[in-house]
Amino acid sequence: MTELKNDLLLKALRKEKVSRPPVWMMRQAGRYLPDYIKLREKYDFFTRVQTPELATEITLQPVHQIGVDGAIIFSDILVIPQAMGVEVLMEEGKGPSLPKTILTQKDIDTLNTANAEHHLKYVCDALSLTKKELNGSVPLIGFAGAPWTIFCYMIEGKGSKTWDKAKQFAYTQTELTHQLLQKITIITIDYLKAQIKAGADCVQVFDSWAGALSPEDFKIFAQPYLLQIADAFKDDAPVILFPKGCWYALKDLSNSAASGIGIDWTISPQFARELTNNNITLQGNFDPAKLLAPIPQIKKWVKEMIDAFGAQNYIANLGHGITPNVPVDHAKAFVDTVKEYRIP
């Protein structure tokens, strides 16, 4: 195994002292990059995801063009329902859809939870190829969707503002809900283990829709499964949990086996540190809309953000995925400002 030339990200996750915080951006491989858009015009979404050479090329683009301190594999959280035997369609610009939603015990019984490594071989191949191409320059980040978020899609069949069908299922068929969440958890752990075996240095779990839950419901339907995942990797590789909008869960999650927690911009860095008692690495929390401001303003805000979090036990990132309308030089200004940061 090639030794990493830049291991700032892993050091921050291990709470080791760093010379400056590491930086990457959620959705850094994607729609704001002209070279990505060129590939999107030639290959449809699942071709891009399922062809290791394409996924690798897309994963490497922001490393070469923006200079981030970590490469997150280009893929999608909905590969898990696919591996479980559920059809997922992706119409460009329209978001995903799952024509056959989960309704009954029988639907759940027929779902596959085995052999993630086989069903998602193309992701593992993309990771191995990317790892080779990176040649130790920066760490490689694997990822999966969190069980609650995957559950939301499997019940609703598409995106939702309120996720009320998913919640209705959870409230009225609570036993089936936990069965399904558990099945998703099992294959997700298996899948993330395969990603690490294939070359991922750490993994992030995206709970994009957990913020639709109340603090009480989060503890019932989201937290136990996030904790299972974190526990499964405690001797293996660092796990970053990102339950978007769930500032209320910070305290509990900071006492978990996870190495990092991603937060969005609806909580101040100071309060996030207070809630987590400074005992876990925090990641975030720049509002992607702020990348639309003039560059000098971006640079000022980034410095203030690092000052507020503190430069140790911290990973500079956005609080949500970068939006397609961000100019490339603005994204680069974000990354450059972190790299220029001098610890006072």
Next chain:
Amino acid sequence: MTELKNDLLLKALRKEKVSRPPVWMMRQAGRYLPDYIKLREKYDFFTRVQTPELATEITLQPVHQIGVDGAIIFSDILVIPQAMGVEVLMEEGKGPSLPKTILTQKDIDTLNTANAEHHLKYVCDALSLTKKELNGSVPLIGFAGAPWTIFCYMIEGKGSKTWDKAKQFAYTQTELTHQLLQKITIITIDYLKAQIKAGADCVQVFDSWAGALSPEDFKIFAQPYLLQIADAFKDDAPVILFPKGCWYALKDLSNSAASGIGIDWTISPQFARELTNNNITLQGNFDPAKLLAPIPQIKKWVKEMIDAFGAQNYIANLGHGITPNVPVDHAKAFVDTVKEYRIP
């Protein structure tokens, strides 16, 4: 003026002792009620809003059919841009659109801020007629959108998941942003005063999209204008502020001239009380998706919610508008449970 037979809502807003908490539901006059849907089939949206007899009929439906302790006038927050001279279109089931968005100083200069009472006479007429029809049974609630939320629509021209165009405008044209927010604030205060003159007993200010802002940006772009509105009514009528998603603002807003703060379900009642030091009436925060659960479960949750908030200085409500898919008897179970609540 007819004396109110049921003034629980006003008592709670004045922090007077009540025998049980008052209850109403955001969007209680609307899409889950079969009688509303019948009217919707006959009259388009703005006909329903602009015809006092229809608006009154719709406003009274939940009072008669669900038994809420307050009637909120049937109207829309986007009547303010209309009164300012901006065209607003409403396509059934598709949400609002504003074909001509605000781009320049000149666009802002041409906006009207005067004579809300004249431009929105139909709302005032609907309030007066409703007040008469209510005949003192329950208080009448007026409302308006908050300046930040109205600003979002005037800049973006339609709904958005991220409101990044509105934020981009705010970050890059900060001076124009404050000019526009101030103009909206002036006409909104004028409009709410007219509503009270026409018969509203209290008013609610909906800041539906303030939760897209960071705590820091909320203090710059939302809070000052909410405070101006609250201040303008301190000797006039109770104001309820509802900045959805802005748990971080609770402390500051609890020290404002407002009489109540609406909260959503992403903060626990206990923590909301702690942040507000129990010195303001809180309203909320039942997740509307929970109304899709079986009735006995709804009743259990409602009791727990009141226990958690405490029955005094509290208005039982949802944490967001009721969704169209809620069965009428489930909505009624919510209201009935509050009305059956016995203070321990």
